[in-house]
Amino acid sequence: MAVPRQNLAQFRVIWLSALAMMLLLAQSIAAQARPESFADLAEKISPSVVNITTSTVVAGRTGPQGVVPEGSPFEDFFREFQDRDGDGDRPRRTSALGSGFVISEDGYVVTNNHVIEGADEILIEFYSGRELPAKVIGTDKNTDIALLKVESDEPLAFVNFGDSDTSRVGDWVIAMGNPLGQGFSVSAGIVSARNRALSGSYDDYIQTDAAINRGNSGGPLFNMNGEVVGVNTAILSPNGGSIGIGFSMASNVVKKVVTQLQEFGETRRGWLGVRIQNVSEDMIDAIDGLETASGAMITDVPEGPAMEAGMQSGDIIMSFDGKEVADVRGLVKQVGNTEVGKAVRVVVLRDGKTQTLKVTLGRREEAEAVPASQPVPQDEPQEKEILGLTVIPLTEELREELGVDSGTTGLVVTNVDEASKAFEKGLRAGDVLTEASQQKLLSVTDLEDRISEAVEAGRKSLLLLVRRAGEPRFVALSLED
Known part of the structure; x- marks a missing residue:
């Protein structure tokens, strides 16, 4: 049975109306995902962000050293030139700038350790222009975090830490601080990556493209709820300016450090x-x-x-x-x-x-690590080549030459065949083999026995414990040709 044309026309109208509604809904969702302005949020959290100025006394210059020979007729001229700004050998005061944020109404302030390290005086400037001196409560070089305290007669505006683990790549964030000493500034971007490691054992950085420059160090990275999810710490840049690769220490790391600094004045890991x-x-x-x-x-x-x-x-x-x-x-x-x-x-x-x-x-x-004592092996003077390695038992003379602890036992690698699997694995002359198959090596025969056992068991590789400059590492050495 054919459908009347009138009904088809009505169906098209309904369909187009539904499509228009879907497009409007999609635009509404997109507008919510990308705010038209960060002004309200910035206005709300700005009073908790501070500029930090530090000053340090450094030793003055001592005269025209290395500029002109002593006794030269130009010596007095160069001394006068150097003394013009530095007052000769008198101590001079230098200053540095950074950022921070208040985490409690009674005046605790978080910043980077490198912002205040070595400072004799620390001055906190608030968004209102008010200035207060600060003292250091504690620092942690491992995470580059410092906790300061100011005394105020009235409660201070502060912000809370958020859960950095809930931050997702693509989330909007804003950075606040004192870039290049220009005063309070806001920049916006997204979370570019999570769980970045730079150089420390406890690194957990949020990478962001929100502009971070010198002077932003120690400032907060906020989520859209106005919570601190990171402390701006470092940038990756060939020229010292922002190229959209900045790093903020994750707030979940910072919170633990700050709690310990508040309670103990130091970290206790x-x-x-x-x-x-x-x-x-x-x-x-x-x-x-x-x-x-x-x-x-x-x-x-x-x-x-x-x-x-x-x-x-x-x-x-x-x-x-x-x-x-x-x-x-x-x-x-x-x-x-x-x-x-x-x-x-x-x-x-x-x-x-x-x-x-x-x-x-x-x-x-x-912690103070004390090396465990080991039995001293019998000297075995002969060298032997095994799996591309030329080895000889560790003697007292070799211990002294290589700087090996007196209690260490094993075999010294005297040469490595550059065409061998051992060379590919990074083994080099001077390495000390202390274990094979997780059993101690006292002689060349011990190594040969471990190889035979591994081959009989059908293994394709032998696990060696290798020490180089005192540092141990395991290497799985192939037994196949």
Whole structure:
């Protein structure tokens, strides 16, 4: 049965009306996603952002050193020229600028450690133009965070920390501060990346394209709720100016540091007491029970909490305090964020099986690693080439020459065939092989036995513990031609 043309026309009208409504809704959603203005938010949070001026006394110049020879007729001229601005050898005062933000009505201020480090005087300027002197409550160089305090007769405007873990790539953020000493300034952008690491053990940076320049250091990075999700710390730039790659220390890291600085005036991070390295793909075949390249492999266990708990070199830490360990960086952050003195359960992979050990954490800041003593091997003068490595037992003379601890045992690599797999793996002359298949090496025969055992077991690689300049690392060396 045919549909009347009139009905078709009505259907088209309804369809076009629905399409128009959908387009209007989409535009409305887009408008909400991209605010027309940040003015209301900036006006609300600006009173909590501060400019920081520091001054430091530095030693003055001592005269025309290296400019003209002593006794030259031009000596007096150059001395007069240098003294014109610096008053000769008198101490001079220099100043620096930065940013910060107030986190409590009683005057606690957060900024970067590098903004106030070495300062003799710190002056806080508020958005209103009011100025107050500040004192340092505590600092943490590892995260480049400093906590200051000002005294005010009236409550101060402040902002709260947000949950940086909820920030997503693409979210809008705004940065506030004192760029290039030009005074209060606001810039907007998005979260460009998360979980960036620069150089520190506890790095967790939010990358943003919101303009950050010199002088913005220590200023806040806000989300659209007016919460601080980061502390502006560094930029990546070939010319010192913003090119859209800025880094803010994540607020969830900053909050823990600030809490400890408020309570103790210093940080108190957990300490496990092990040296560790990442697990690589080529170790999977060399280690029983290892299925994926995850976890953190222990390369050394000095005296400390881990040794007392029974941890051993070669153990792979699979989980810490109920959380899986992905890699070295993750474990360092987990341990550091755990309170000192807490007893935690650590699951390790050893000899193909998992074991749960209970460790009472020490304090990282007070940790002093003491190398464990080792039995001294018998001297074995002959060299031997094995798997592209020429090795000889470690003697007292070689220990002294290489700067190796007196208790260390193993084999010294005297030469590496450049065409070998060992050379590809980065082994070099001077390296000391202390373990093979997680068993100590006292002689060349020990190494040969470990190789034979691995071949008989059908393994494709041999796990070696290598020390270079005292630093240990595991290397999975291929046994195949």
